[in-house]
Amino acid sequence: MKKRKTPIVTLILMLIFPAGIMAQQPAWVDYAKRNSMYPQSDYLTGFVSAHNTNNEDPGKLMDKYEEMAKSKVIQSIQVSIETNNSLTLSNVNGKSGEEFRSKSVSFSSATITGLKAERYYDRKKNDVYAFAYVSKKELAWYN
Template sequence: MFYKKICLIISVLVFSFTALAQKPAWTDYYKRQNMYPEDQYLVGFVSGVNTNDEEAGKLKSVYEAMAKDKLIQMIQVEIETNN
């Protein structure tokens, strides 16, 4: 009986903490645009859903590479030569 009460209390605490968890502001597109305006920051943001049950580490690497590619595409360089 004592162990059941302890398990119940622990379960309630765990679920209450997850209920209080909030999404970070940068995950919302409009909040991210306000926090990091495009005229001041270079932002490469990629998101997706793991529909094929791929390994999380591999998927993270793929999305990081995609975000880096977005950043690289935003940078433009002009080169002038004086001859």
């Protein structure tokens, strides 16, 4: 009778705990494995990770970081930069002075066919990871 309880208990535990809690860390989280699986010669990639210091909702945090990873891929293709410069020269009581100010803002927006994204939340460490990638061959085919 004891031999039969073990498979039943295991089955019950598998049904109670969702797969996400028992999920293993994906290989792409590791830098060396990611570069091996998605070489720069064949893929454009974007990777972001962070520690959940503010105890944000893991689902919302993963959504946010997935978008950041996608944005990194898009920025590697096209970025528009808007710059506003100003130079102020002054001469007060025979003393010269100058002040240079510069403000730059970058914008990137594109729809990329074949862009894929993955995300992972490590519940033990409270770390979030997101990875986006697109094959250069697939990108060239559609553009």
